[in-house]
Amino acid sequence: MTPLPTDLLDLRSDTVTRPSGAMRAAIAAAEVGDDVLDGDPTTRALEARVAERLGMDAALFFPSGSMANLAAICVHTRPGTELLVDADAHIVHWEMGGAAALAGAQVRPVRGDTPVMTARDLARAARPRGRYEVEAGLVCLENTHNGAGGMVTPLAEMRALAEVARSLALPVHLDGARLWNAHVATGTPLADFAACADTVMVSFSKGLGAPVGAALVGSHEVIRRADMVRKRLGGGLRQSGVLAAAALHGLEHHLAGLASDHANARLLAEALDGVGGARVVPPDTNIVMLDLPTPCAAAIVSEARTAGVRVSAWSPTRIRAVTHRDASRGQIAAAAPRLAEVVARVVHAAG
Numbered sequence: 001m002t003p004l005p006t007d008l009l010d011l012r013s014d015t016v017t018r019p020s021g022a023m024r025a026a027i028a029a030a031e032v033g034d035d036v037l038d039g040d041p042t043t044r045a046l047e048a049r050v051a052e053r054l055g056m057d058a059a060l061f062f063p064s065g066s067m068a069n070l071a072a073i074c075v076h077t078r079p080g081t082e083l084l085v086d087a088d089a090h091i092v093h094w095e096m097g098g099a100a101a102l103a104g105a106q107v108r109p110v111r112g113d114t115p116v117m118t119a120r121d122l123a124r125a126a127r128p129r130g131r132y133e134v135e136a137g138l139v140c141l142e143n144t145h146n147g148a149g150g151m152v153t154p155l156a157e158m159r160a161l162a163e164v165a166r167s168l169a170l171p172v173h174l175d176g177a178r179l180w181n182a183h184v185a186t187g188t189p190l191a192d193f194a195a196c197a198d199t200v201m202v203s204f205s206k207g208l209g210a211p212v213g214a215a216l217v218g219s220h221e222v223i224r225r226a227d228m229v230r231k232r233l234g235g236g237l238r239q240s241g242v243l244a245a246a247a248l249h250g251l252e253h254h255l256a257g258l259a260s261d262h263a264n265a266r267l268l269a270e271a272l273d274g275v276g277g278a279r280v281v282p283p284d285t286n287i288v289m290l291d292l293p294t295p296c297a298a299a300i301v302s303e304a305r306t307a308g309v310r311v312s313a314w315s316p317t318r319i320r321a322v323t324h325r326d327a328s329r330g331q332i333a334a335a336a337p338r339l340a341e342v343v344a345r346v347v348h349a350a351g
Contacts, residue, residue: 009335010310011268014261014286014324017209023249030245035061035237042241046248047215053251054200055191056217060226061244063235065177065214068201070098071229072173073138075222076198079104081137083173084125086110086117088147090175091140102233105137115148115281117141119160126168139165142175143193144182147314150265150287150322152182155192162196172196177203177214181285184258198222207258207286208250209325212243257325261286264323264332271336276347290319290343296350303346307338319343 010016019027033040047059062068069091077083083099085091087109091099099105112121127133141161143153153161165172174197176182183190194200199218204210216226230236237243265283273280277293292300297313304311314320321339323332 007331008305008308008310009327009331011321011323011327011335012310012312014206014322017324017326019211019246020209022253023209023246026245026249027242030241032239032241035240036231040237040239040241040244042248043237043244046244046251049248049251050202050215051217053190054194054202054217055189056194056200057220058223059215059217060223060230061237061240061247062201062214062216062230063212063237063243064205065175065201065203066095066098067230067233067235068214068216068226069095069140069173069175070102070233071226071235072199072201072216072218073099073105073140074103074229075225076171076173077103077105077137080135082106082108082134083138083140084108084110084122084136084170085140086142086145088115088145089140089142090146090177091142093147106134108134108136116145116151116153117161118157119164122161122164123167126164136168136170139168139170139172140175141172141197142177144178144185144285144287146178146287149281149289149320150178150181150283150285151281152185152284154186155188155196158193158196171198173198174200176200178206178285180207180255181258181262184255185262185285199226204247204250207261207324208247208254210243210246210250213247215247254325258286260329261323261325261327264327264329267329268321268323268332268336268339271340272343275340276344278343278347286323288321288323289314290321292317292319292343292347294347294350296346299346299350300343303342304339307342309335309339309342311339 295316
């Protein structure tokens with residue numbers, strides 16, 4: 001077996017980051033309490049800070065974004081209703097059918113002519129109310145959109161989507177796992193994005209570099225109900241401040257650094273676009289999607305790892321690479337030609 005390079009660069013996701021020395025110090029120094037009994041002070045500080053940044057009344061810390069999304073679905077819907085969501089959204093493909101299995105709500109995928117659901121798509125997908133039609137209970141948005149290559153939905157379109165939802169008398173939940181990236185890429189205030197939704201989930205374990213955690217923000221009443229759902233799902237944490245401290249450190253010290261991740265994604269995209277007939281989806285943020293002319297993604301993933309770069313197969317004809325704070329510009333610049341060589345060689349052999 002050929003030994004793997006010692007300088008293996010992992011671009012499978014921005015979740016692979018490890019806590020920095022300063023983040024580990026914040027974890028070690030965190031003031032803690034019992035969050036289930038009477039509150040953890042560091043967790044409370046994080047929740048207050050997130051609610052302030054997003055212009056919402058309250059926030060609730062969760063172990064994961066998937067759990068926070070599910071809690072929002074449970075709060076906004078009831079069994080036998082449906083949620084309208086982009087056909088390629090994370091909630092549709094990567095959350096283990098939680099909406100159906102645990103909230104009793106079916107997912108109604110909405111597909112349009114563009115990579116991300118628009119207000120026009122949403123309006124066309126709405127069912128008329130009748131005796132036998134499934135009643136809608138919620139609209140779910142995603143920004144940035146993972147499956148579309150980290151694409152940002154601009155504020156004007158977000159507002160248009162919210163307006164359609166209001167016309168249908170439906171609440172809106174925003175899966176903002178990478179909303180930080182949308183904010184940095186566009187300069188749009190986080191609170192402006194958040195104002196388009198009734199609840200918003202944000203993640204700390206991606207671009208911000210924390211090892212664990214997400215938050216759900218919304219009104220005091222919604223967060224009170226979400227707290228009960230979190231406990232029911234097994235998400236009641238005790239001395240959660242050791243986790244919240246990492247998230248708080250990431251929010252305070254790593255947010256601006258997302259701009260470097262975006263620049264590195266553009267560098268990688270430029271090196272890969274056109275290689276072997278493959279085409280890159282121009283990255284808005286830190287996700288690079290490479291569309292292949294033939295189904296050979298699995299072979300590229302295997303060969304790239306041997307060449308010192310870890311990427312993931314999004315589909316048989318699409319490769320995903322995600323830049324992050326643990327992948328420097330120098331590392332990206334060194335890895336890009338190796339990855340390009342692998343793509344060219346494998347595509348040629350497959351063709």
